[in-house]
Amino acid sequence: MTNPQRRPLIAGNWKMNLCLKGSVALVRALADGLSKPFEGPEILVVPPFTALSVVSEALKGSPIQLGGQNLHWEEKGAFTGEISPEHLKDAGCTHVLIGHSERRQYFGETDATVNKRLKAALKAGLVPVVCIGETLAERESQKTYRVLETQTTGALQGLQAADLKTLVIAYEPVWAIGTGKNATPEQAQEVHLFIRKLLAHLSSETIAREVRIIYGGSVKPDNIELLAAQEDIDGALVGGASLSAESFIKIVNGVKKG
Numbered sequence: 001m002t003n004p005q006r007r008p009l010i011a012g013n014w015k016m017n018l019c020l021k022g023s024v025a026l027v028r029a030l031a032d033g034l035s036k037p038f039e040g041p042e043i044l045v046v047p048p049f050t051a052l053s054v055v056s057e058a059l060k061g062s063p064i065q066l067g068g069q070n071l072h073w074e075e076k077g078a079f080t081g082e083i084s085p086e087h088l089k090d091a092g093c094t095h096v097l098i099g100h101s102e103r104r105q106y107f108g109e110t111d112a113t114v115n116k117r118l119k120a121a122l123k124a125g126l127v128p129v130v131c132i133g134e135t136l137a138e139r140e141s142q143k144t145y146r147v148l149e150t151q152t153t154g155a156l157q158g159l160q161a162a163d164l165k166t167l168v169i170a171y172e173p174v175w176a177i178g179t180g181k182n183a184t185p186e187q188a189q190e191v192h193l194f195i196r197k198l199l200a201h202l203s204s205e206t207i208a209r210e211v212r213i214i215y216g217g218s219v220k221p222d223n224i225e226l227l228a229a230q231e232d233i234d235g236a237l238v239g240g241a242s243l244s245a246e247s248f249i250k251i252v253n254g255v256k257k258g
């Protein structure tokens, strides 16, 4: 991360793990384990919905921010099982993940619904972390860039330049999520540069320089330094390794000062 305009972000996606007690214990351990005063990257934890309020309470006074794992695009109404932007804000969230590959794979998420969620998040003043990434089959059939272009263009349809500045893009190759196989720093950098050029094409060079593009897929304490040192990698979205305070703090500390 060499551009001072972009403060690195380390986000921990807890997925469908941890209940209330474990969630509070984890964030307390995280807050206690950070150096003080803390001057590193922006830090975000993304617990299950049921734990958001207690985690928000436990995070008071710490630099760690809170995000939801998804949101619905409507403000309220007859949408059983869904969660609104207002629910997330009410529970203390500042950020929200949108279009995670597990939502795309198992729950019918499409580029069109990602676009609706993204607009709703921006309207509510939440920072969207929009996930894109190719499957192994797509990579092996040389479709990586085509897939990423379709996902990015679809997600950003109809957005204004000011909106683009706020959002974070998470490049998460599906073949690297939860598999222990991470993209090499060079592979990830090449894709991040492609995404940044695409953003410049869709908007402007200035905006593209400001948007944070983080990498996700088997990020661990022993690979974060090289990944985060790449020019267009502005942090990481961490799954498995965010469930241990020790490894998440090592990842946070592996990123150069924000």
Ligand code: PEP
Residues within 6 Å of the ligand: 013, 015, 172, 176, 177, 178, 179, 180, 216, 217, 218, 219, 237, 238, 239, 240, 241
């Ligand atoms: C993720 O869930 O976004 C992720 C990157 O998971 P993992 O770090 O476990 O591969």
